Amino acid sequence: MLRKLLIGTMLGSALTAGYAASTYAAGGSVEVLHWWTSGGEAAALDVLKKKLESQGVTWKDMPVAGGGGEAAMTALRARVTAGDPPTAVQALGFDITDWAKQGVVGDLGEVADKEGWDKVVPTALQNFAKHDGKWIAAPVNVHSTNWVWISKKALDAAGGKTPENWDELIAVLDKMKANGITPLAHGGQAWQDATIFDAVVLSLGTDFYKSSMIDNDPAALGGEKMVEAFDRMAKLKSYVDKDFSGRDWNLASAMVIEGKAGMQMMGDWAKGEFLKAGQKPGSDFVCIRFPGTQGSVTFNSDMFMMFKVGDDKKAAQLTMASDIESPDFQSSFNVVKGSVPARTDVPDTAFDDCGKKGIKDLAEANSSGKLFGSMAHGYAVPAAVKNAMYDVITRHFNGELDSKAAAAALVEAVAAAKG
Numbered sequence: 531m532l533r534k535l536l537i538g539t540m541l542g543s544a545l546t547a548g549y550a551a552s553t554y555a556a557g558g559s560v561e562v563l564h565w566w567t568s569g570g571e572a573a574a575l576d577v578l579k580k581k582l583e584s585q586g587v588t589w590k591d592m593p594v595a596g597g598g599g600e601a602a603m604t605a606l607r608a609r610v611t612a613g614d615p616p617t618a619v620q621a622l623g624f625d626i627t628d629w630a631k632q633g634v635v636g637d638l639g640e641v642a643d644k645e646g647w648d649k650v651v652p653t654a655l656q657n658f659a660k661h662d663g664k665w666i667a668a669p670v671n672v673h674s675t676n677w678v679w680i681s682k683k684a685l686d687a688a689g690g691k692t693p694e695n696w697d698e699l700i701a702v703l704d705k706m707k708a709n710g711i712t713p714l715a716h717g718g719q720a721w722q723d724a725t726i727f728d729a730v731v732l733s734l735g736t737d738f739y740k741s742s743m744i745d746n747d748p749a750a751l752g753g754e755k756m757v758e759a760f761d762r763m764a765k766l767k768s769y770v771d772k773d774f775s776g777r778d779w780n781l782a783s784a785m786v787i788e789g790k791a792g793m794q795m796m797g798d799w800a801k802g803e804f805l806k807a808g809q810k811p812g813s814d815f816v817c818i819r820f821p822g823t824q825g826s827v828t829f830n831s832d833m834f835m836m837f838k839v840g841d842d843k844k845a846a847q848l849t850m851a852s853d854i855e856s857p858d859f860q861s862s863f864n865v866v867k868g869s870v871p872a873r874t875d876v877p878d879t880a881f882d883d884c885g886k887k888g889i890k891d892l893a894e895a896n897s898s899g900k901l902f903g904s905m906a907h908g909y910a911v912p913a914a915v916k917n918a919m920y921d922v923i924t925r926h927f928n929g930e931l932d933s934k935a936a937a938a939a940l941v942e943a944v945a946a947a948k949g
């Protein structure tokens with residue numbers, strides 16, 4: 531009776547929202563592998579967990595900590611090799627394609643067709659959520675990496691004006707240093723170095739980002755502009771504190787939240803941490819595009835890739851996929867996560883100013899041909915090439931290579947990874 535009532539209420543509210551979602555099953559269970567273990571990430575994941583639980587679907591959690599998801603992908607490999615994949619796995623871009631090629635992923639066609647995903651999910655995401663024309667993953671969000679998160683108090687103390695180009699950025703960082711705080715909160719992990727690198731390369735031009743990060747043109751990878759990109763990375767390194775090495779990204783966010791640091795250059799999952807700490811955009815923190823990149827977006831989209839499961843698990847898997855893609859979930863989840871919806875028809879009403887800006891920037895970048903996959907987060911190149919780039923970027927960031935040597939090493943590393 532209670533179950534019937536619950537389903538009735540849910541269907542009722544889904545229909546009011548103009549959407550007949552989650553009609554697949556009540557009951558069953560989903561095992562979900564993910565790396566959403568920080569405060570903000572866990573709060574967002576809870577929105578999904580609760581939604582499924584309200585439908586009687588049991589959530590078996592398989593968290594594998596580690597921003598960017600490298601450790602999660604290693605754990606996944608072990609499970610697939612053992613012939614026991616989870617129901618759903620948080621995954622990014624080319625990793626999804628790689629798994630699809632191995633023939634282990636499921637088929638979401640039934641729910642995607644019924645709910646018209648083709649019409650509402652942006653093509654840039656469909657390129658990864660579908661393989662050989664089949665839906666294999668449910669996109670949860672769109673994040674992007676060319677953001678800077680600034681403490682309002684630290685910015686005011688540094689003159690109050692948000693930087694719009696590289697020189698203005700350096701001027702603000704210098705003032706923050708003079709004011710006695712760590713100007714740049716950063717965690718020295720390869721994926722975090724690479725996240726800043728995405729933005730720095732983009733700040734030197736959209737054509738340059740495309741030719742180097744997407745097309746991997748050796749002339750762009752090893753040219754003068756790349757040397758300049760590495761010079762900019764070295765300059766940014768001079769603003770991090772001495773304990774940066776190995777620090778998790780959310781602890782770097784905490785430094786800005788607590789006023790110990792001035793800013794963090796990070797994807798918009800950082801906003802989830804600020805919100806979780808009770809901070810408000812505009813009054814406690816400020817979000818800007820990395821100076822010089824306004825108008826362009828380097829995106830990554832978290833998707834739940836679905837694995838082949840037995841008939842006993844299929845209904846719960848389809849329920850999860852349907853829930854994820856429903857417009858009301860896309861709004862309530864992304865408001866907490868810091869990301870923006872993975873469909874084009876979700877109103878921005880519930881989003882704060884940074885979220886509204888994220889939605890607008892994404893639409894604009896998409897229509898002007900300035901939307902690019904993030905290299906750091908698996909949407910520009912396959913994992914082997916990405917890891918080769920990570921290695922060079924991190925060696926340079928840690929002072930093992932100068933900028934010229936790094937540009938040359940990038941050409942070689944990418945060529946070797948491509949085989």
Ligand code: GAL
Pocket residue numbers: 565566571596597598599622673779799830831832907
């Ligand atoms: C990204 C992911 C985000 C966020 C971040 C840090 O790769 O897309 O959702 O979780 O890692 O963990």
